Amino acid sequence: xxxxxxxxSAVDFEQNTERISLGKRLVPSRPFIxxxxxxxxxxxxxSPFLPSPTQFNYYFEPFLGGGALFFHLRPVKAFLADxxxxxxxxxxxxxxxxxxxxxxxxxxxxxxxxxYRIRELIPENLTPLQRASRFIYLNKTCYNGLYRVNxxxxxxxxxGKYKKPLICDSEVIRTASESLKEIHLSVSSFEKTVExxxxxxxxxxxxxxxxxxxxxxxxSYTSSxxxxxxxxxxxxxxxxxxxxxxxxxxxxxxxxLVRTLYQDFSIIxxxxxxxxxxxxxxxxxxxxxxxRNY
Ligand SMILES: C[S@@+](CC[C@H](N)C(=O)[O-])C[C@H]1O[C@@H](n2cnc3c(N)ncnc32)[C@H](O)[C@@H]1O
Numbered sequence: 001x002x003x004x005x006x007x008x009s010a011v012d013f014e015q016n017t018e019r020i021s022l023g024k025r026l027v028p029s030r031p032f033i034x035x036x037x038x039x040x041x042x043x044x045x046x047s048p049f050l051p052s053p054t055q056f057n058y059y060f061e062p063f064l065g066g067g068a069l070f071f072h073l074r075p076v077k078a079f080l081a082d083x084x085x086x087x088x089x090x091x092x093x094x095x096x097x098x099x100x101x102x103x104x105x106x107x108x109x110x111x112x113x114x115x116y117r118i119r120e121l122i123p124e125n126l127t128p129l130q131r132a133s134r135f136i137y138l139n140k141t142c143y144n145g146l147y148r149v150n151x152x153x154x155x156x157x158x159x160g161k162y163k164k165p166l167i168c169d170s171e172v173i174r175t176a177s178e179s180l181k182e183i184h185l186s187v188s189s190f191e192k193t194v195e196x197x198x199x200x201x202x203x204x205x206x207x208x209x210x211x212x213x214x215x216x217x218x219x220s221y222t223s224s225x226x227x228x229x230x231x232x233x234x235x236x237x238x239x240x241x242x243x244x245x246x247x248x249x250x251x252x253x254x255x256x257l258v259r260t261l262y263q264d265f266s267i268i269x270x271x272x273x274x275x276x277x278x279x280x281x282x283x284x285x286x287x288x289x290x291x292r293n294y
Contacts, residue, residue, distance in 0.1 A: 029074060029175040032094060033087075033136060034145030035066030039206060039251065042288075043072050045270040049292060051247055056202035062193035063206045064091070070204075074179045081186045081193040084147070086123050086135050086155075088187045093132035095180035098173050104133040105168035115141055115159045140167045191237060199245030207234055209253040212286070228257070235261035242293040249294075254287040262291045 031038060039046070050073070059075035061067065064082040082088055093101050108114075119138060123131045139145055142157040150156050186193065190205070197203055208226035231252075241248050242265075252258040254269060269287040 027074075027175050027178050029071045029179040030172060031066035031068055031071055032169070032172050032176045033066050033090070033139045035068075036146055037206065037209065038066040039068040040066070042251075042270055042272060043068060046290065049249070049268070049290060051202055051294065056200055056247055058197070058201040060194055060197055060201060060203040061206075062188075062190035062203070063208075064088075065206065067091075069206075071176065071179055076182070079184045079186070079193060079196060081188045081190075083187065083189055085187045086131065087147075088185055089123075089128055090132040090135045091180060091185050093128055094173055094177050095183065095185070097129060098177035100129055101132055101136075102168055102170045102173055104129060105136060105173075108133070108137045108167050110141060110162075110165060110167070112159045112161075119155060137167055140165045190234065194237065194241060197241060197244065197246050200247070202247045203241055203249070205234065205238070205248065205250040207231070207250075207252065209288075210255045210257050212253055212255060231257065231261065238262070238265070238291075238293070247294045248292065250291040252289050252291065254289050258289055258291075262289075266292045266294075 031040065046069070053073065053075060057077065059070070059073060059078040061070050061078070061080050062082075064070070064080045064087070067080065070078065070080060080091065108118075115138075118134055119142075121130075121134055123134065126134060138155060138157070139147065141160050141162060143160045144157075145160075146157045147155070148157050190207070194203055207230070210228070210231055234250075238248050238250060250262070252262075259267065268290050270290050271285050272288045273285055
């Protein structure tokens, strides 16, 4: 069911109330990691366009990253996923063992030598708790909080040289843990994650962006890049979810390709202060797109 204007509604919220069982958790929470493309700074602009918790059943976030929108909405029923296994392991440990994680995190040191020793460790050889502790440590002390891996999947961001990085923010970990209780987490590709989505579920898609120029891309969250073909596959998936009666919202760059792929949906522009760019002269405000089927 495609939109003909921005004011149309893909689903009539007043009917079918029997599937609406969502509440919102009371404790405010926020991301426990920094993440490239994180949406924290855009939440205020997104707010007027979000469905209220009573308007949807399950929440799906297949490109989770730092999960800024999830922590803002704090839904009680959700499926969260990402292709990054290290990241999802970290979410599971935050959900299930926050106190143990706080304890090991508080033992880390901040020196360049120590950083490279931790970076060298192979995540697959560690326990889930050690792996999560390494992940958060590197995230808080590496250059710009970036997550970038080489073709072999090895983390390769250099030391960030922060004077006093806050490695263990106990309160943020505890409140994030509260928000994640009973939430499904999986390492999977976006197509697989949304297979379970049904009518009246809310799906927020925040894929690696279509680059503004051939040299401006930052899509190395995983060892394989997100291609133009993936973008087209995603747009097709949005049409399928729309036909199912799901509420779909998607963020992407303000590019011709994105505007073409989603021309049948409601598209608005939001202002985005950018910081992930190796060229400081290219930093500054750019517009991004927020796309909805409702
Ligand atoms: C733009 S970031 C999401 C940022 C997030 N919304 C936030 O607020 O921090 C995109 C995420 O998609 C993940 N990703 C890349 N390719 C993927 C795929 N094929 N399926 C699922 N996740 C993928 C990356 O690991 C990355 O975490």
